[in-house]
Amino acid sequence: MSKIDFGLTAADYARHRAGFPPDFFARAALWGAGVRGQRVLDLGTGTGTLARGFAARGCRVTGLDPAAPMLEQARELSRQEGVEAEYIQARAEDSGLPDAGFDLITAGQCWHWFKRPRAAAEAWRLLRPGGALLIAHFDWLPLPGSVVEATEVLILQHNPAWQFAGDCGIHWRWFADLAGAGFIALESFSYDLDQPYSHAAWRGRIRASAGVAASLDAAGVERFDAAHAALLAERFPQPVLQVPHRVFALIGRKACA
Numbered sequence: 001m002s003k004i005d006f007g008l009t010a011a012d013y014a015r016h017r018a019g020f021p022p023d024f025f026a027r028a029a030l031w032g033a034g035v036r037g038q039r040v041l042d043l044g045t046g047t048g049t050l051a052r053g054f055a056a057r058g059c060r061v062t063g064l065d066p067a068a069p070m071l072e073q074a075r076e077l078s079r080q081e082g083v084e085a086e087y088i089q090a091r092a093e094d095s096g097l098p099d100a101g102f103d104l105i106t107a108g109q110c111w112h113w114f115k116r117p118r119a120a121a122e123a124w125r126l127l128r129p130g131g132a133l134l135i136a137h138f139d140w141l142p143l144p145g146s147v148v149e150a151t152e153v154l155i156l157q158h159n160p161a162w163q164f165a166g167d168c169g170i171h172w173r174w175f176a177d178l179a180g181a182g183f184i185a186l187e188s189f190s191y192d193l194d195q196p197y198s199h200a201a202w203r204g205r206i207r208a209s210a211g212v213a214a215s216l217d218a219a220g221v222e223r224f225d226a227a228h229a230a231l232l233a234e235r236f237p238q239p240v241l242q243v244p245h246r247v248f249a250l251i252g253r254k255a256c257a
Contacts, residue, residue, distance in 0.1 A: 019049040020108065020138050024247050025057060027189060031251050033134050034059055038103040041126060043092040043119065044110030048074030048085060050136065054106070055083040062102075063087045064095055093118035100128045108136045111174055120181035129257040133183060134249060139169035141192070141244040147202070147236045148243060154231055155211040158224040162211035169246030183252025190249070194242040199232045202241055 028034050036058030042051040045063030047070055055061040055078070063085055065071050071087045078085050090096055092107070092114045105123045107114075123133045142149040142165065152165045175186055197205060203225055207213045213221045232241075 020053060020136065021193065021195075021247065023191075024136065024138070024249065025053050028134060028136075028249065028251075029057075031132070031134075031187065033104055033106075033132055033251060039101065040104045040106060041095075041097070041102045043095075043105060043107040043123070044113060045074060045087065046070045046108075046110065048077055048087065050106050050108040051085045051087070052078055052081055052083050054104075055085045056081070059104075061085040062097075064090050064092065066091050093122055095122060095126065097126055099125055100131075102126050103128060103131050104134060105131070106134045106136065109138060111135045111171070111177075116174075116177045117180060120177045120183070124181050124183070124254060127254045129254055132251050132253045133178060134251045135171070135174050135178075136250075137169060137171060137246075137248045139167055139246050139248070140195075141169060141246050142166055143244050146244055147232070147241050150231060150235060151202075151206055151228065154224070154228055155206070155209070158220060158227070159211045159216055162215070164210065169248050171248055171250070174250050178250065178252035182254070184255055186250065186252045188248070188250040190246055192244065192246050195245045197241045197243050198239065199229070199236075199241070202232065202243065203228050 025034055034040065034054045034057055038059045040054050040059045040061045042048070042054070042061060042063045045051045045065045048063050051061045051063035051074065063071070063074055066089060068089055071089055074087050105127055111119070120133070127133065140148045142152050155162055156165055170190060178186055206228060207221060207225060212224055216224065
């Protein structure tokens with residue numbers, strides 16, 4: 001697969017990619033994750049979906065990402081929503097931040113892009129004793145007959161090297177990553193919901209994916225988007241698409257000293 005660069009699709013990502021639903025934050029809070037006053041570092045923050053969500057709940061948040069265009073979108077969205085968060089350009093595996101500075105470290109929709117053992121070790125270093133690492137996903141589900149299934153088939157026609165078709169939204173490998181870095185008391189939850197998208201928003205959401213604008217050239221993106229519009233008009237003409245998704249979250253804790 002060609003090199004993935006989400007900076008190329010930052011505008012679509014910010015405008016069309018649905019953020020984590022409110023119930024995710026409520027469920028995370030039951031684990032003591034993202035409660036008021038906590039110092040939170042959001043790895044691979046992108047446009048700041050998790051960073052803004054935790055900041056709105058009274059956390060002191062730093063978002064970290066290697067892509068400057070994504071951070072620009074995150075700052076603008078934070079300004080529009082009236083939440084305060086600091087954003088820095090760095091990589092999850094080598095943040096340059098001081099030891100034991102955070103109560104909670106989060107990674108939303110991005111753990112698979114990291115060099116995972118190094119990212120887990122860096123998170124361990126950055127957490128205070130008793131702190132926690134929370135990995136979260138909000139993934140579409142290619143259920144039979146769904147708009148997701150049809151869209152994934154189309155992505156593969158335009159980008160056969162795309163590697164993420166057919167995912168179930170349960171990320172079992174992450175358990176070994178956390179355990180290997182020394183995290184204990186691992187817990188997880190998952191639940192399903194339908195996320196509404198207009199045709200325009202679903203097209204934008206898919207352009208913002210790794211298989212389309214983050215890896216195809218401009219002409220390829222244009223060809224795919226035209227074909228996607230035709231597919232939706234023909235097979236899914238309803239104005240609001242109910243797109244099946246799964247929320248998955250995993251938390252591990254650094255033992256108290």
